[in-house]
Amino acid sequence: MSTNQERVKLNKMAAAAMAEVLDTQLHLPGVETEKYTTDDHDTLCVQGHVAMHGPKFTGDIFLQIPSTFVRSVAQQIFGFADPSEVQENDLKDVVGELSNMVGGRVAAELLAEGLTCTLVPPEKTIAPRFKHVPKDDAMDFSQSHWLCEGNLISLTVQKKLISS
Amino acid sequence: MSAKILSVDDSRMVRSVIGRLLKPFECELFEAENGEIGLGIAKEKLPNVIILDYNMPVMDGVTMLTKMREDETTKSIPVIMLTADANPQIIATVARLGVKDYITKPFKDADLIAKIGKIVPLNPKPPAPAA
Numbered sequence: 001m002s003t004n005q006e007r008v009k010l011n012k013m014a015a016a017a018m019a020e021v022l023d024t025q026l027h028l029p030g031v032e033t034e035k036y037t038t039d040d041h042d043t044l045c046v047q048g049h050v051a052m053h054g055p056k057f058t059g060d061i062f063l064q065i066p067s068t069f070v071r072s073v074a075q076q077i078f079g080f081a082d083p084s085e086v087q088e089n090d091l092k093d094v095v096g097e098l099s100n101m102v103g104g105r106v107a108a109e110l111l112a113e114g115l116t117c118t119l120v121p122p123e124k125t126i127a128p129r130f131k132h133v134p135k136d137d138a139m140d141f142s143q144s145h146w147l148c149e150g151n152l153i154s155l156t157v158q159k160k161l162i163s164s
Numbered sequence: 165m166s167a168k169i170l171s172v173d174d175s176r177m178v179r180s181v182i183g184r185l186l187k188p189f190e191c192e193l194f195e196a197e198n199g200e201i202g203l204g205i206a207k208e209k210l211p212n213v214i215i216l217d218y219n220m221p222v223m224d225g226v227t228m229l230t231k232m233r234e235d236e237t238t239k240s241i242p243v244i245m246l247t248a249d250a251n252p253q254i255i256a257t258v259a260r261l262g263v264k265d266y267i268t269k270p271f272k273d274a275d276l277i278a279k280i281g282k283i284v285p286l287n288p289k290p291p292a293p294a295a
Contacts, residue, residue, distance in 0.1 A: 105268075
């Protein structure tokens with residue numbers, strides 16, 4: 001059974017990872033927000049999923065960023081003159097790598113608690129935003145939403161200890 | 165003589181960020197999206213330093229590093245690992261293969277430049293002549 005203490009710890013890890021990735025990679029401030037409504041479900045997002053596999057646990061990172069925002073970020077990173085030059089693969093590349101970095105940061109925090117893991121290369125999709133739900137009670141689950149330049153970014157981190 | 169730097173990462177975003185960071189300096193930047201392509205460029209161009217990801221399709225960073233160390237022409241090229249994976253086993257493996265430094269993603273721009281600068285001098289480009 002997942003404990004509240006474990007969930008709080010995972011929330012802190014996810015928040016630290018998200019803030020650091022936004023700051024160091026996009027040079028943009030991100031603020032955690034509660035302003036998530038069902039209207040946000042319709043937003044087309046680029047999603048990155050990174051799985052974590054370790055001897056004592058398995059876990060996942062899901063990052064969802066509105067595609068219009070990713071397009072603007074990708075335009076700057078790749079130096080395109082116009083947003084229309086950004087291709088679908090560019091959108092997926094950016095969110096895949098950001099997910100990978102969030103995963104790396106969370107994995108480093110888990111390592112400090114004695115939980116080692118390897119990261120699986122990110123899976124990337126473009127689809128309307130959806131709300132992840134924990135698969136079962138034994139799963140530590142953290143879901144947070146972030147405002148970055150007015151865009152709502154969703155981050156889900158989940159982990160489950162492997163019973164010996 | 166300008167530095168020759170090879171960036172090997174499957175993410176175009178990371179390669180672009182590195183390119184932007186190195187733009188103010190006199191250096192020649194080569195890019196590869198996996199270890200296999202990176203190994204070919206390393207043999208041909210003999211860069212002064214390689215910035216190498218771990219987790220890549222086709223050929224990962226450890227395999228590329230292992231093959232480089234087995235080859236007389238590339239065995240002493242300094243390598244900086246730049247990866248999201250901080251797994252102790254991977255760190256131990258690449259340490260045995262003689263990597264110069266290990267940076268975990270997300271990384272700070274200044275940290276990466278400082279670590280490259282420790283291996284190869286990064287001289288600022290002279291200002292462009294007035295038109």
